[in-house]
Amino acid sequence: MPTQATSLARLYLMQVASVPPMNIPAVCYLVQTAGGSSILIDTGLPGPELLPDDLTAELSEDVLTQIAKLDLKPEDITTVVCTHFDMDHSGHHDAFPNAQFVVQRSHYDDAQNNPRFEATRAIWNQDPDRFIFVEGDHELVPGFTLVETTGHTVGHQSVLLTLPQTGGVLLTIDAVDSEANFSMDRDVSPMNEDEEAVRASTAKLLDIASQDEVALVIFGHDPQQWESLKKLPDYYA
Numbered sequence: 001m002p003t004q005a006t007s008l009a010r011l012y013l014m015q016v017a018s019v020p021p022m023n024i025p026a027v028c029y030l031v032q033t034a035g036g037s038s039i040l041i042d043t044g045l046p047g048p049e050l051l052p053d054d055l056t057a058e059l060s061e062d063v064l065t066q067i068a069k070l071d072l073k074p075e076d077i078t079t080v081v082c083t084h085f086d087m088d089h090s091g092h093h094d095a096f097p098n099a100q101f102v103v104q105r106s107h108y109d110d111a112q113n114n115p116r117f118e119a120t121r122a123i124w125n126q127d128p129d130r131f132i133f134v135e136g137d138h139e140l141v142p143g144f145t146l147v148e149t150t151g152h153t154v155g156h157q158s159v160l161l162t163l164p165q166t167g168g169v170l171l172t173i174d175a176v177d178s179e180a181n182f183s184m185d186r187d188v189s190p191m192n193e194d195e196e197a198v199r200a201s202t203a204k205l206l207d208i209a210s211q212d213e214v215a216l217v218i219f220g221h222d223p224q225q226w227e228s229l230k231k232l233p234d235y236y237a
């Protein structure tokens with residue numbers, strides 16, 4: 001992937017829940033551009049009223065509460081990048097009245113009839129006019145590239161950012177859930193829809209991460225790594 005002039009300013013990490021007994025973090029991200037736009041990557045778990053009984057997640061502050069600490073209102077979010085519509089990634093898509101939703105077309109099409117995404121369907125299935133459909137890798141704004149990583153779900157996407165001081169930051173999201181699985185002999189759990197595609201996407205991300213420009217790889221649900229990372233209100237610049 002080519003080196004890009006960056007127009008990004010900050011990356012904030014938000015934990016919205018933790019799943020015992022391993023304290024697996026459920027997370028989402030906020031990217032602020034140099035021009036002052038605010039882009040969310042996923043929106044975390046929904047409120048307690050929508051959580052299934054068999055999910056024992058300990059909720060922490062939700063995305064709205066956390067961005068409010070930065071004096072951001074829901075109306076200030078211009079874009080929500082949808083990595084995929086699993087419940088822990090799409091729980092507040094309906095809270096941002098001015099946002100457009102960026103999704104891989106293949107994921108959106110699959111999700112229309114896939115029961116996997118039923119729990120938060122009423123939340124993520126906004127007016128189709130509010131979606132921006134992309135196909136494959138796509139530069140959203142300079143320094144912010146969507147990387148198609150199908151496998152965990154059809155049309156799952158990861159994100160490659162270029163920050164002015166940190167350099168390249170690769171958010172694998174659920175294509176690679178933990179550092180231990182960032183290798184070709186990784187485990188592929190039944191949470192993934194297509195094992196062969198997960199392995200191909202892992203190879204793709206390993207290739208991107210091996211490039212000099214990538215300074216930090218953040219995994220989707222890694223409790224050990226998460227402890228070491230900066231979280232909102234701290235940020236990566």
Ligand SMILES: [Zn+2]
Pocket residue numbers: 086088089174220221
């Ligand atoms: Zn997830």
